[in-house]
Amino acid sequence: MNDSSDLFKKYNERFNEIVKLSNELNIIQDFDILLEKILISARRIVNADAGTIYIKEGNDLIFRHTQNQTLQNRLPKGKKLPYNFFRIPINKKSLSGYCAETGKVLNIPDVYKIPKNTPYHFNDDFDKVSRYKTISILTVPLKTNVNEICGVLQIINAKNENSEIIEFSKDDEPFIIHFANTASLVLERAQMTRILLMRMIQMAELRDPKETGAHVNRVASYAVEIYEHWARRRNIDEREIEKNRDMLRMAAMLHDVGKIAIPDTILKKPGKLDTDEYEIMKKHTYMGAKLFYDQHSNFDEIAKIVVLNHHENWDGTGYPGHIDFLTGDPLIKDNNGNAKPKKGEEIPIFGRIVAIADVYDALSSKRVYKDAWNENDVYNEIVKLRAKKFDPEIVDIFFDCIDEFKAINNRYKEE
Numbered sequence: 313m314n315d316s317s318d319l320f321k322k323y324n325e326r327f328n329e330i331v332k333l334s335n336e337l338n339i340i341q342d343f344d345i346l347l348e349k350i351l352i353s354a355r356r357i358v359n360a361d362a363g364t365i366y367i368k369e370g371n372d373l374i375f376r377h378t379q380n381q382t383l384q385n386r387l388p389k390g391k392k393l394p395y396n397f398f399r400i401p402i403n404k405k406s407l408s409g410y411c412a413e414t415g416k417v418l419n420i421p422d423v424y425k426i427p428k429n430t431p432y433h434f435n436d437d438f439d440k441v442s443r444y445k446t447i448s449i450l451t452v453p454l455k456t457n458v459n460e461i462c463g464v465l466q467i468i469n470a471k472n473e474n475s476e477i478i479e480f481s482k483d484d485e486p487f488i489i490h491f492a493n494t495a496s497l498v499l500e501r502a503q504m505t506r507i508l509l510m511r512m513i514q515m516a517e518l519r520d521p522k523e524t525g526a527h528v529n530r531v532a533s534y535a536v537e538i539y540e541h542w543a544r545r546r547n548i549d550e551r552e553i554e555k556n557r558d559m560l561r562m563a564a565m566l567h568d569v570g571k572i573a574i575p576d577t578i579l580k581k582p583g584k585l586d587t588d589e590y591e592i593m594k595k596h597t598y599m600g601a602k603l604f605y606d607q608h609s610n611f612d613e614i615a616k617i618v619v620l621n622h623h624e625n626w627d628g629t630g631y632p633g634h635i636d637f638l639t640g641d642p643l644i645k646d647n648n649g650n651a652k653p654k655k656g657e658e659i660p661i662f663g664r665i666v667a668i669a670d671v672y673d674a675l676s677s678k679r680v681y682k683d684a685w686n687e688n689d690v691y692n693e694i695v696k697l698r699a700k701k702f703d704p705e706i707v708d709i710f711f712d713c714i715d716e717f718k719a720i721n722n723r724y725k726e727e
Contacts, residue, residue, distance in 0.1 A: 329357065330357060330487060330490060330491050330494075333353040333357070333491065334491065334494040334498075336349065336353070337349060337350065337353065337494065337495060337498045338498060339555070339558075340502070340558050341502060341505055341558055341559075341562065341611065342502065342505075342506075342558045342559075342561045342562050343502040343503060343505070343506040344376075344377070344533075344561065345536075345554075345557060345558045346498060346499060346502045347365050347367075347499075348377055348379075349554075350365060350465070350498075350499070351363045351365055351377055351378075351379050351465075353491065353495075354465055354488060354492070354495070355379065355381075355467060357484075357487055357488060357491055358470055358480060358484045358487070358488055359470060359471050360450075360467040360468060360469060360470050360471065360480075361380065361381050361382055361468060361469035361471055361477070362378070362379060362381065362382070362383075362444075362446075362467075362469055363378070363465070363466060364377070364378045364379075364408075364466045364468070365377045365463060365464070365466070366400075366408050366412070366463050366464040367462065367463040368461055368462050368463050368464075369399075371401060372399040372400065373399065373400050373401075373402055373408055373409065373412055373463070373464060374397055374398075374399055375397055375398045375400070376463075377395075378393070380393060380442075380444065380468075382444060382469075383442060383444060390541065390544075390712065391715060392537075392719075394716070394718070394719030394722075395719065395723070396719070396722045396723055404431040404432055405431065405432060405433065406432055406435065407420065407423075407432050407434065407449060407451050408451060408464045409432070410431065410432040410451075411451045411453050411464050411466075412453060412461050412464050415453050415455070416453070417450070417451065417452050417453070417485055417489065418432075418449070418450070418451040419449075419450050419451075419479075419480050419482070420434075420448060420449045421447075421479035421480075422479070423436075423446055423447065423448075423449055424436075424447075434446070434449075445477075446469065447469055447479075448468070448469055448477065448478065448479045448480050449467070449468050449469075450466070450467045450480040450485070450488060451465070451466045451467075452464070452465045452467075452488055452489055452492045453465075453492070454492055454495065454496040454499065455492075455496050456496060456497075456500055457496075457500070462496055462499065462500065463496070463499070465488070465495070467480070467488065505562075509562060509565055509566065510525055512566060513528050513565060513566070513569070515572055516568060516569055516572050524726060526724045526725060526726045527673055527677065527726075528564070528565040528567070529724040530669075530673050530724045531565070531666065531669045531670050531673050532560075532561045532562070532564035532669075533561070533720040533723075533724070534669035534672060534673065534713070534717055534720060535560055535561070535564040535665050535666050535669040536557045536560060536561050537716045537717070538665045538668070538669065538706060538709050538710060539553075539556065539557055539560055539661075539662075539665055540553060540557060541709045542661065542665070542706065543556070545709075556614070559614040559615075560614060560618070560662055560665075562611060562615070563611065563614045563615035563617070563618040563619075563662065563666075564618055564662075564666050566600070566615055566618070566619060567600075567618050567619055567622050568596065568619075568670075569603065569619060570595070570596035570597060570598070570599040570600020570601070570602075570619060571596045571600070573595070573596060573599040573600075574592065574593060574595070574596050575592070578592055579593075594623070594631045595632075595640065597620050597621075597622075597631065597632045598620060598632050598635060598638075598640050600619035600620075601619045601620040601637040602637065602638060603615075603619075604616040604619070605637075605638065616637070617660045617662050618662050618663060618666050620632070620637055620663070621654065621660050621662070621663025621666075622667045622670060624654045624655075624663055625653065625655075625667075625700065625701045626655070626656060626659070626664070626700065626701060626702055626703050626704070627655065627699065627700045627701070628653045628654070629653060629700075629701075630653050630654070630659075630701070631651075632651060633646075633650070633651035633653040633654055634651055634652050634653075634654060635651045656703075659703075664702070664703045664706055665706060667701070667702060668703075668706055668707065668710055671694075671701070671702075672690065672694065672710070672717070675689075675690045675693060676721070678726070691711075694710060694711075
């Protein structure tokens with residue numbers, strides 16, 4: 313009777329944990345942030361050391377997010393594991409491909425002892441390169457509400473209370489399947505949000521070829537990395553950090569959305585803008601901010617802040633300054649009667665962060681009118697603009713994030 317009662321209590325606790333984690337997922341709106349949270353949560357449910365999420369695209373699975381606590385522990389504090397997106401075909405030759413093609417759960421006690429007569433096999437290339445030992449793997453399909461496969465959740469190396477690697481128990485399977493079903497529904501919603509964002513960005517790209525999907529994803533990813541470092545320096549609560557990075561990532565993707573309101577004669581001019589043309593170009597900040605006037609969520613507020621403030625300069629030489637963003641009229645005037653630029657900490661932190669993320673990517677990227685700058689020249693320019701264009705502290709944090717930025721560059725390459 314006691315064994316039965318203890319078992320029921322254990323199952324009830326795990327179920328309650330899944331409900332709690334599922335509720336946390338429902339709050340997140342950005343697709344990439346959600347992938348990260350899903351993997352953290354899935355690993356927590358079954359006490360796993362590592363994991364990977366693949367998203368289905370056509371006849372392939374795209375490797376979209378990975379975590380590995382053992383490898384993470386080898387890195388200096390504050391650093392993250394680098395990883396790139398890559399594709400694998402959906403077929404029965406790999407564990408994840410088999411899972412996606414058949415819709416079946418694979419619970420492998422030891423991947424190095426998979427029988428030779430099975431259609432799938434384990435690729436040990438990563439283990440060799442990383443000096444990591446993969447043993448147990450639980451691979452679960454992610455299914456939409458109409459039972460279509462949308463991806464694969466792969467959890468690696470279950471651990472016992474002594475942190476020893478063990479196999480995933482059969483009891484783990486129903487819990488992770490239930491969680492995967494919930495995660496799939498939330499992912500489907502987040503994908504729709506991402507599609508809507510990308511359509512807005514594609515509209516801007518039609519007007520301005522610089523606003524590519526790769527560019528905005530890089531800027532957004534840089535901004536999140538910088539924000540996390542900045543927030544942890546201030547011991548901001550992790551729940552607040554998680555909420556803000558979710559909103560910031562989406563908002564940063566839309567930093568130049570206001571350019572859709574700028575005439576082509578100015579937006580696509582190959583040479584330098586004259587004074588009058590530059591004044592018109594500067595309007596894209598508050599024209600974009602108007603899109604988020606009717607606020608329905610924290611995202612609208614953060615998006616407005618980013619769009620309006622990412623061209624303000626730390627030394628007070630930026631734009632559009634202290635204005636009524638609905639009319640463009642000055643709220644505070646300078647000696648010439650124009651809007652007084654914001655300066656220093658008058659510029660909201662999200663604007664200061666996206667400013668450096670945007671400039672870094674612009675300098676590092678090839679454009680129709682210029683080649684990409686070499687790495688050292690980019691870094692020297694960022695240093696030169698410290699305390700002028702950029703917040704000095706944000707510049708310091710920027711250089712702490714260089715390794716993460718390189719990984720982001722590899723992940724979001726121009727097509």
